[in-house]
Amino acid sequence: MPASTTPRTELLRRQFDLTWSLFEHHLERLEPEDFLWEPGPLCWTVRRAPDGTWVPDWADTEPDPVPVPTVAWLTWHIGWWWSVTLDHARGHRPRQRTEITWPGEGRVTVEWLRGLRRDWLALLDGLTDTGLDAPASFPSPDDPAHTRAHMVAWVNAELMKNVAEIGQLRLLRAAS
Numbered sequence: 001m002p003a004s005t006t007p008r009t010e011l012l013r014r015q016f017d018l019t020w021s022l023f024e025h026h027l028e029r030l031e032p033e034d035f036l037w038e039p040g041p042l043c044w045t046v047r048r049a050p051d052g053t054w055v056p057d058w059a060d061t062e063p064d065p066v067p068v069p070t071v072a073w074l075t076w077h078i079g080w081w082w083s084v085t086l087d088h089a090r091g092h093r094p095r096q097r098t099e100i101t102w103p104g105e106g107r108v109t110v111e112w113l114r115g116l117r118r119d120w121l122a123l124l125d126g127l128t129d130t131g132l133d134a135p136a137s138f139p140s141p142d143d144p145a146h147t148r149a150h151m152v153a154w155v156n157a158e159l160m161k162n163v164a165e166i167g168q169l170r171l172l173r174a175a176s
Contacts, residue, residue, distance in 0.1 A: 088138035
């Protein structure tokens with residue numbers, strides 16, 4: 001029996017879809033109170049600025065010990081890196097971290113993330129295996145061998161990690 005070859009685009013899309021299905025499991029169950037819940041004394045979260053916008057905790061050098069992120073911080077973080085990845089992939093000027101604003105607790109953030117997913121799927125659905133070999137300047141701008149395939153795989157891995165963190169926080173809060 002001859003071996004069939006699965007296109008890389010299909011493998012990457014399957015991996016993304018699996019990760020997203022796990023994310024939906026948690027997104028559907030998140031309560032507004034889950035977002036800003038702090039599981040311990042050393043947390044990174046988002047805080048209201050005087051103008052009403054939400055500002056994430058941030059340090060240019062990772063602190064030691066590393067603070068535990070809240071669901072709010074993690075959802076902002078996903079929105080940040082995913083928005084910037086989409087900017088790069090579309091050839092747009094990538095936004096700065098400070099330009100990505102967290103929408104707030106509850107459905108508004110869930111819908112923001114679902115919108116990023118829709119934008120990402122539109123990009124993925126336009127990729128071919130040949131297109132995956134094109135250079136990509138993100139997330140490794142100093143690596144000329146970095147391709148769109150690397151970028152897509154990085155999004156899958158980063159999303160998977162953040163989904164696991166959000167899921168664990170949601171479960172811990174529910175258990176407390």
